[in-house]
Amino acid sequence: MRYTEEELLRPTKQWIKVSQGVFHLPCSAQAKILYMILTGFYRSNKTGVHPSRSYLAKSLNIKSKKMVTKYLKELADMGLLEWEQKKLNGASHYYFDLDNKCRIRRKKKAKGGEKNPMGGAKRDSYKDITLLNIINLEERKKNGS
DSSP, X not given: OOOOHHHHHSOOSOOOOOOGGGGXXXXXXXXXXXXXXXXXXXXXXXXXXXXXXXXXXXXXXXXXHHHHHHHXXXXXXXXXXXXXXXXXXXXXXXXXXHHHHHHHHHHHHHTTOSOOTTSSSOOOOHHHXXXXXXXXXXXXXXXXX
């Protein structure tokens, strides 16, 4: 799809508003653009964020869905989002809120995600502990403690 210069400078259709902090994220440019695309869905779609990987690949102008997965993993490693596939061969559901991110991480660990390299019991990662502390702080603020 081709756009005129006027359409690019003064958009009249859907546009995405993002924080300038996105440009300072320590990840690839494609991962940043993918994050912007997904936050566009997050703000405009009340039923959730669940575009297909082929749609995301087209939006990023790449041919491989595996590359989309690579960029999604970059964002997940930074703690910005998590996703799960609810149906076989169905679109993934992407989550930005802390409650769902922690839920998905626990679910992945239960399936055998992160293992303790020294053997023994599995341990929470630093990222999970940080997320849980943030959730606990928010709950305390709500309760007035």
